Amino acid sequence: xxxxxxxxxxTSPVLPNHLSPALQALWLDAKGDWDGAHEKIxxxxxxxxSWIHAYLxxxxxxxxxxxxxxxxxxxxxxxxxxxxxxxxxxxTLLAELTH
Numbered sequence: 001x002x003x004x005x006x007x008x009x010x011t012s013p014v015l016p017n018h019l020s021p022a023l024q025a026l027w028l029d030a031k032g033d034w035d036g037a038h039e040k041i042x043x044x045x046x047x048x049x050s051w052i053h054a055y056l057x058x059x060x061x062x063x064x065x066x067x068x069x070x071x072x073x074x075x076x077x078x079x080x081x082x083x084x085x086x087x088x089x090x091x092t093l094l095a096e097l098t099h
Contacts, residue, residue, distance in 0.1 A: 003091050020097070022048045026090050029056065047073045048093060055085055 001009075006023070009016050010030050019027060025040035029052075038056050041049040054069030059082050070077050078085050 001094055001097065003087065003094060006090055006094060020093065022046075022052055023090070023093050025049075025052050025056075026086060026093070029059070030086065034060065048096075051075055051089055055082070055089060058082065058085075 006027075007030075010027065015024055015027060017024075021040050021044060025037040028034075028040060029037035034056060037052070041052045041056075050069050050073035054066045054073055054075065057063075057069060058066035058078075060066075063077075067077055080088070
């Protein structure tokens with residue numbers, strides 16, 4: 001699946017169950033379900049989940065908490081828009097699926 005296909009899946013009312021939990025979290029966020037997205041990655045200790053966790057808290061407006069999660073993910077606090085960051089995270093996760 002590429003980014004365009006992933007974005008097209010957002011037209012479905014049903015969460016695609018073949019996606020990884022991290023991609024499911026991004027899907028839920030894009031559909032406006034911040035809480036569902038947060039719940040999907042909350043207990044996942046991976047760097048991927050930490051990056052999404054950071055993004056979600058940045059989106060929420062909690063910069064201090066976001067900085068903590070960016071640090072856990074090994075990422076710097078971004079200067080791009082939330083939409084650009086969402087795309088970067090999704091692209092990275094999708095690319096990892098093909099390796």
